[in-house]
Amino acid sequence: MNRLAKAMTIAGSDSGGGAGIQADLKTFHQFGVYGTSAITAVTVQNTLGVTGVYPLPTEAVAQQMHEVLRDIGTDAAKTGMLFNAEIIEAVSREISHFDVKKLVVDPVMIAKGGAKLLQDEAIAALKRFLLPLAEVITPNLPEAEFLSGLRIETPEQMREAARAIHQMGPRHVMMKGGHLQGDAIVDILYDGRDFFEMEHERVPTRHTHGTGCTFSAALTAELAKGTPLVEAVDRANRFIVEAIRTAPQIGGGHGPTNHWAAVK
Numbered sequence: 712m713n714r715l716a717k718a719m720t721i722a723g724s725d726s727g728g729g730a731g732i733q734a735d736l737k738t739f740h741q742f743g744v745y746g747t748s749a750i751t752a753v754t755v756q757n758t759l760g761v762t763g764v765y766p767l768p769t770e771a772v773a774q775q776m777h778e779v780l781r782d783i784g785t786d787a788a789k790t791g792m793l794f795n796a797e798i799i800e801a802v803s804r805e806i807s808h809f810d811v812k813k814l815v816v817d818p819v820m821i822a823k824g825g826a827k828l829l830q831d832e833a834i835a836a837l838k839r840f841l842l843p844l845a846e847v848i849t850p851n852l853p854e855a856e857f858l859s860g861l862r863i864e865t866p867e868q869m870r871e872a873a874r875a876i877h878q879m880g881p882r883h884v885m886m887k888g889g890h891l892q893g894d895a896i897v898d899i900l901y902d903g904r905d906f907f908e909m910e911h912e913r914v915p916t917r918h919t920h921g922t923g924c925t926f927s928a929a930l931t932a933e934l935a936k937g938t939p940l941v942e943a944v945d946r947a948n949r950f951i952v953e954a955i956r957t958a959p960q961i962g963g964g965h966g967p968t969n970h971w972a973a974v975k
């Protein structure tokens with residue numbers, strides 16, 4: 712067997728199991744990657760929504776990262792729900808200290824039902840401390856609007872916002888176009904020079920809980936294995952579409968995707 716690739720997720724716990732840490736670890740496993748975690752907050756959630764958010768002490772987040780990274784190490788890492796500015800600063804410090812180069816930042820801000828997973832005043836810390844360390848940031852359109860301060864209603868405005876976000880320091884911007892109308896979903900990847908457009912089908916379903924987490928976890932797993940970025944994005948896209956298409960119909964609300972989805 713080849714050396715086992717390792718990936719770390721730094722994110723919130725979703726008790727319902729479809730998003731956050733749980734989605735990330737299930738996805739790492741499905742990609743054959745050994746997963747480790749640093750939990751930033753415990754959320755009380757099911758498929759109907761979020762009813763509680765309990766952030767951990769900043770020191771607990773930093774210690775989880777420190778102890779895992781100094782012993783086990785990691786080939787890639789991703790961040791999800793970080794909740795506040797203090798946690799963002801501490802996470803950025805550990806990422807720099809251990810020189811984690813393949814960092815995927817999923818700038819989680821609000822859950823689908825509207826619950827706040829990032830405090831408003833933490834956006835400045837995200838831009839200042841974390842984005843310059845990212846290999847790739849994966850905003851959806853509302854997140855890209857918040858970060859760039861621009862309105863995004865057309866593909867051209869997506870490209871404009873990607874340029875603005877790239878200026879904040881990440882080496883690549885992978886902007887997910889799912890929130891624009893249309894039968895097809897067009898995502899764009901920007902490396903500071905060229906735009907790569909990727910189109911895939913839109914699956915008609917309400918079972919999309921944790922799609923952003925699952926997509927960025929798949930991307931992180933591929934990067935951990937050494938897959939080049941454009942190919943890693945393509946594989947992660949194929950995985951999330953298949954996971955949505957074969958969602959297991961769990962719960963009475965927005966159910967999780969199928970973390971056992973197989974992609975060739």
Ligand SMILES: Nc1ncnc2c1ncn2[C@@H]1O[C@H](COP(=O)(O)OP(=O)(O)OP(=O)(O)O)[C@@H](O)[C@H]1O
Binds near residue numbers: 822924951952955
């Ligand atoms: N109905 C759908 N059909 C096909 N692909 C989808 C669908 N919904 C989302 N996706 C894809 O899943 C990926 C992540 O989705 P999205 O941007 O909606 O995540 P998100 O809003 O961050 O999700 P969450 O906050 O629940 O984790 C994107 O690549 C997007 O194109």
Ligand SMILES: Cc1ncc(CO)c(N)n1
Binds near residue numbers: 920
């Ligand atoms: C813990 C957590 N992270 C991220 C999301 C966004 O899907 C969520 N609902 N819960």
